Amino acid sequence: MFLLMDRWGTFHTQGYYAAVAAQKAQSSKQGLSCGARTHNPGGNIAQARSVCLSLLRVLRGRGLLPAVVFSFSRGGCTALAQGLRGPSLVTPDERRRIHGLLHRWLQRLRGGDRELPQVLWVSELLERGLGVHHGGLLPLLKEVVELLFSMGLIKVLFATETFAMGVNMPARTVVFESLRKHDGSGFRDLLPAEYIQMSGRAGRRGLDATGTVIVLSRGPLPELSDLHRVLMGRPAPLQSRFRVTYSMLLNLLRVTGTSPMSPTRLMRRSFAEEPARRDTEVGTGTRGDGDSGTLGTMGDNGTQ
Numbered sequence: 001m002f003l004l005m006d007r008w009g010t011f012h013t014q015g016y017y018a019a020v021a022a023q024k025a026q027s028s029k030q031g032l033s034c035g036a037r038t039h040n041p042g043g044n045i046a047q048a049r050s051v052c053l054s055l056l057r058v059l060r061g062r063g064l065l066p067a068v069v070f071s072f073s074r075g076g077c078t079a080l081a082q083g084l085r086g087p088s089l090v091t092p093d094e095r096r097r098i099h100g101l102l103h104r105w106l107q108r109l110r111g112g113d114r115e116l117p118q119v120l121w122v123s124e125l126l127e128r129g130l131g132v133h134h135g136g137l138l139p140l141l142k143e144v145v146e147l148l149f150s151m152g153l154i155k156v157l158f159a160t161e162t163f164a165m166g167v168n169m170p171a172r173t174v175v176f177e178s179l180r181k182h183d184g185s186g187f188r189d190l191l192p193a194e195y196i197q198m199s200g201r202a203g204r205r206g207l208d209a210t211g212t213v214i215v216l217s218r219g220p221l222p223e224l225s226d227l228h229r230v231l232m233g234r235p236a237p238l239q240s241r242f243r244v245t246y247s248m249l250l251n252l253l254r255v256t257g258t259s260p261m262s263p264t265r266l267m268r269r270s271f272a273e274e275p276a277r278r279d280t281e282v283g284t285g286t287r288g289d290g291d292s293g294t295l296g297t298m299g300d301n302g303t304q
Contacts, residue, residue, distance in 0.1 A: 001058070001214065002015040002016070002022070002233065005231055005232075007210055009161065011228060011232055013224070016224050016227065017284045019217065023221060038285075050082055052083035052084050052219055053083070053084070053087075055069075055175065055216070056156065059156070059173060060089070065155045065156065066152065066154060066155045066171045066172055067157070067172065067173035068157045068171045068174050069157065070159060070160070070163075070176050070177065071159075071177040071178075072178065073160070073182070074134045074135065074136045075189070076158075077132045077133075077134050077158040077159065080177065081125055081130060081131075081158045086170065088129060089128060089129030089130065090128065090155065094153055095127055095128075097151075097153060098126055098153050099127060102126060102144065102271075105143070105147075106119065106140075109140065116138075118138065118141070119138070119254070119303075121161075122137070122141050126144070126148060126154065128186070129156070130156050131149060131156070132157070132158045132159070133145050133149075133160070133163045134159065134160040134162065134163075145157070150169055150275075161198060164197045164201055165197070169201070169204065170201050170202070170203070170204045171182035171201055172202070172211065172212065173202055173214065174198060174201050174212070174213045174214070174215070175216065176213070176214070177216055177218075178218075179215060179226075179227070179230055189230055191233075191236070191238075192229070192230060192231075192232075192235045193235035193236060199211075219294070228300075232257070238271070240270065240271040240274075242270045244263070248270070249263050252266065264291065
């Protein structure tokens with residue numbers, strides 16, 4: 001592994017060139033170029049398994065588990081998980097806990113559904129401390145995976161980027177299979193916001209002093225400028241689509257109950273109110289709550 005960015009956000013160019021030199025030396029030793037291996041289907045399978053096993057040894061040896069490995073396709077998640085056939089990452093006690101929880105959750109399925117190939121395969125993975133999470137899984141299986149991961153019983157989880165959206169489940173390490181994805185029309189590099197969203201899963205609050213992010217290089221390394229843009233680029237600002245309409249106002253006025261939502265209260269709680277309040281603070285020199293002081297807005301944790 002070569003250091004590209006430290007904990008202070010400094011990009012290390014020398015780490016990139018060291019990785020390039022190491023890859024060239026490895027290619028020369030094997031007598032094959034990275035491009036030739038990439039287009040060899042049989043070589044891809046063997047290489048993927050070799051990379052997975054090597055990665056697992058590094059993660060276990062350096063105490064970097066649990067880890068989330070992001071792959072940008074369902075097939076990629078499946079292939080990576082299948083590349084780790086055999087090894088178990090859990091203790092006998094953890095295996096018994098996983099087995100008991102699986103048994104209780106799978107009782108919610110009908111008798112025949114418990115023997116579906118996907119259910120049997122995922123169950124076998126989970127009992128070894130491995131997991132997969134993508135849109136192709138049964139909803140019940142995704143719930144089980146999320147539960148076991150939150151309990152620390154899944155040591156390596158292979159997931160698509162949807163796992164990073166709205167799910168607060170950090171790990172000690174995040175691994176990217178690649179920094180390129182298919183967006184429906186073609187392959188492109190990750191956007192800085194996408195990288196931040198996924199890499200932000202690295203590091204558990206109160207447990208890890210530092211989170212670790214690893215980018216695998218199973219083919220030619222990305223260009224230095226591309227890497228710098230993904231890792232150091234500024235995410236695009238979020239813009240609210242909140243709009244006040246006559247229909248919304250009428251529906252709010254129709255609501256009755258113990259604590260109906262007034263139109264004014266709804267607008268104050270909307271994301272669209274934040275930039276408007278910030279503009280007001282800049283113009284008046286106040287915090288927005290009436291107290292004079294340093295300009296700025298308060299985040300959920302009291303800081304910005």
